[in-house]
Amino acid sequence: MLLEEAAAEILRPGGALACALPGFEPRAGQLAMARRVARAIDLDERLLVEAGTGTGKTIAYLVPAILSGRRVVVSTGTRTLQDQIASVDLPRLQRVLPRPFSFAVMKGIGNYVCLRRFHDHRRQLDLAATAAPGTARVLAWAERSPTGDRAELDGVPEEAAIWRDITSSPETRLGKRCPFVADCFITAMRRRAAESQVLVVNHHLFFADLALRSRFPEAQVLPSYEAVIFDEAHQLEDIATEIFGVQASTLRLFALGRDVERAPTGPLGAGRVESVARRIEAGTHMLGQVLRGRLPRKSGESDDLRMPMPDDLWQGEVLTRYHELDTVLEEASVLLARLAEDDGSELSGPSPPAPAKAAVLTGLAQRAAILRTDLDEIVSSARRDSVRWLALSARNVTLRASPVDVAPLLRESFDRHAGPLVFTSATLSTAGAFTYMRERLGLADTAAEATFASPFRFDQQALLYIAEDLPDPTHEGFAAAAAQRALDLCRLSRGRALLLFTSFRNLRIAEEVFRAHDEFPLLVQGQRPRQALLDELRTRVGSVLLGTQSFWEGVDVPGEALSLVVIDRLPFAVPDDPLTASRIERIREDGGDPFGSYQIPRAALALKQGFGRLIRSRRDRGVVAVLDGRILRKSYGAALLASLPESCPRAFTLDEVRAFF
Ligand code: SF4
Structure with missing residues (x-):
């Protein structure tokens, strides 16, 4: 049976979904959309699909995607939708569809508990015998969580400090050298992803993968896939702009200083590392202060103020402070790398074992070097294709260089993918035309389009x-x-x-x-x-x-x-x-x-x-x-x-x- 007919058979009145799911109402728009998506998947097309609210678009693209048997990535704009698809829609379809399938959720690694950091943190809390309220709850959850995904735990805000201390990040991951790798949540998440037919990711992760592949063709975050469905596709431009740009912030620098201070050095390295950590924190503080002093603060407009970076910003005291910070970041990366290479005598002492300590130090050295490169790129690049700007909030100063137009980058990335690409949202067209979205996403005339009106009266x-x-x-x-x-x-x-x-x-x-x-x-x-x-x-x-x-x-x-x-x-x-x-x-x-x-x-x-x-x-x-x-x-x-x-x-x-x- 053609894929289109197979999908329609599931969604039609009296079909498998209507019979098996109480409360499921067959909808003409949903059925038509499922047919159109099935055709796009069959023909390796690119398709822009606008589906008005209430169409039931998630089921309309999931059914043909699953029935196609191809390895499909579903990418959402928000983690909320990602969680909803994984916890509601896909389990339901697993019960109903005649074809068994597997699925996995992948988020940025910052969403998962890092067992090494978790154990380090718990050890420090034992030593300090104090903990912020709520910490005990998070720690108890992390002990028994099957996935380590912090979305499992309700009621602890995303910005809670504990997450900064126990979640993973590209800069703190040790990979194979880590003593916890056998039980690592991220390793397990990637294993599940590699074995699943349907992979639910978010646009941030999808573009992080593209950005990585464009720099290092051998590297990849996502396993290989055949088809991609972008839900909430109207957010793609903004998210791609964020991912393809460069940013450095005082929060990120302070976090580095804090982690360097806690680095597992032996007695010989401790003094030097502590001093360099304090200088990173002091240098960040000074740079933040002089930047704030140079910039106007409009009161009451917003908690977050965004402004272009003045061309003459990197002069005088601002430049001096930047150079001081640049120097200490360089010192930090050299010192930490040297300690990591040490034969182990300096690193001996209580757990973790010396190889793990060396891996932590190498990670920190790399982190200092990356931050230095990012800062340098922002300070010294004044290119026509990128805009340099600042975001100020009460707690943070962020420096950014963002691509002015992501369409060429997206076009290049999409052109490298031979299989079907489906872009869907309730808002893709304006006044009935998709012109704007085509231009902003670099699709020009390479994509077909379809609209399915909302069933609401x-x-x-x-x-x-x-x-x-x-x-x-x-x-x-x-x-x-x-x-x-x-x-x-x-x-x-x-x-x-x-x-x-x-x-x-x-x-x-x-x-x-x-x-x-x-x-x-x-x-x-x-x-x-x-x-x-x-x-x-x-x-x-x-x-x-x-x-x-x-x-x-x-x-x-x-x-x-x-x-x-x-x-x-x-x-x-x-x-x-x-x-x-x-x-x-x-x-x-x-x-x-x-x-x-x-x-x-x-x-x-x-x-x-x-x-x-x-x-x-x-x-x-x-x-x-x-x-x-x-x-x-x-x-x-x-x-x-x-x-x-x-x-x-x-x-x-x-x-x-x-x-x-
Ligand atoms: S392998 Fe990486 S993420 Fe996993 S526990 Fe070790 S350091 Fe953390």
Whole structure:
């Protein structure tokens, strides 16, 4: 049987899934998408597939991918989706599909506990007899975890300090020389991956593999594969930009200093290593200070400030501090490498054994050398194809060099792959065309395209309210007026709302207005972890959640708990953001129209993502409110509106919203 027919047989009404899975509703869009993906896999095609919310796209691509019998990589934008596919969708299909298959999950090694670091850390805690709250829980979990993947443990935030001490990283891995290699979680994860038909990874890991292969053709992170399906493919450009760039941060330098300080040296090396560790920390501190001193700090805009690196930054005291740090990193790598080569006399002493100590020292020496090279590349490279920029937060200064345009790099990588490539998401096209995504991903005319509309009845389930009477968002009175309108809307919806902002400044103003009236339980980004906020929005019906960029996508709150989504401004990328500014400049230099070909489509996709938060099931009902009247007044507004569901009725007064609710 053709793959297309085999997939359709599984998904059709009365097919295997409908018979075996309680609650499974056959959907025409899902069936059609599965057929199209099956054809792409059969014909080794590249395919862009937009599947509206509710299509059931995960099952639509998994079924043909599994039935093809080929080794398939499924790459997701977020670890949340990766975990969902591995814990829900694939086990279900294993029970139902006539063809047995195996699957494995691979994440970046920073997600897994490193047994060597875990044992080192526990030994240090025993010596110190103190531990941060929550540490005992993590340590008890790590003892019995089957995978060592920290996603298994609920309730310990990603940023908890304990993870820094016990998880692996490319720079701390010892590989075969490690005394724990036989039980190592990462070795086991790679073994499972090598033996599985379906491999679930994320875009970060996928591109890390590509970046490594492009530098060292023999090296690879992922086992070989025949087909790739990119889910949440609209995130590919941003993630590729991150991975193909270079970054060095004060946090990374401090972490090196801390690990060097704990290096397992013998008595002869201890003093020298301790001194070099302290100098790394002091040098990092000094460089961080002078960098902050040289850069303007806009207050209240954002917790993370991104700005282009001034051309004259690396002069005077900044340059002096950089040279000092460069010198100590070089000293550190030479000293640690020399101690590692020592015949063992300096390294003798209590466990771990000398060969393991030597391996730790070699790893640290390499880490210092890599950081030095990365810093050097950022400081000295001013290339046309890359943009150098800084990100400042209260705790960290990050220096980056990022490719301005990743399309050529992606094109080259995709061209090296002979098999099928499927790119899917709920948001790939703008105003019905895939032009923008093709250009940004380097696909030009090499990919076919298909669209499967959402099965939701937007004509009955949703209302698009546009506040055409509010001041223009560039007007200084806008934020306060928009906050008041958002409050009026929440009164009509009885809370149950997600308020999406494009800036922290406007979020703070709205927070003040809502707190002054104190009518709804308020959940505010940054005050608790994202997942905790979403859980409360879901369970405490009537709450109002205020969030910026990271809440525009990936929020899935079906049911009445989310009945109103308010979008304060049209989500244009900030034009003075270093990456956006350099992309605009590049398009202009190449004779293009950056506003029409880059800024509008990007905003349209973000708006479509924001809109997509509202209706998550056939039973959902609610209102999306856009408080930025430029969507009606400006000529570009038509392109943005054309990216939203055509059948969704529009309203312009609060009375209409009241009537809807
Ligand atoms: S092999 Fe690497 S990741 Fe595994 S326990 Fe040893 S050092 Fe850690």
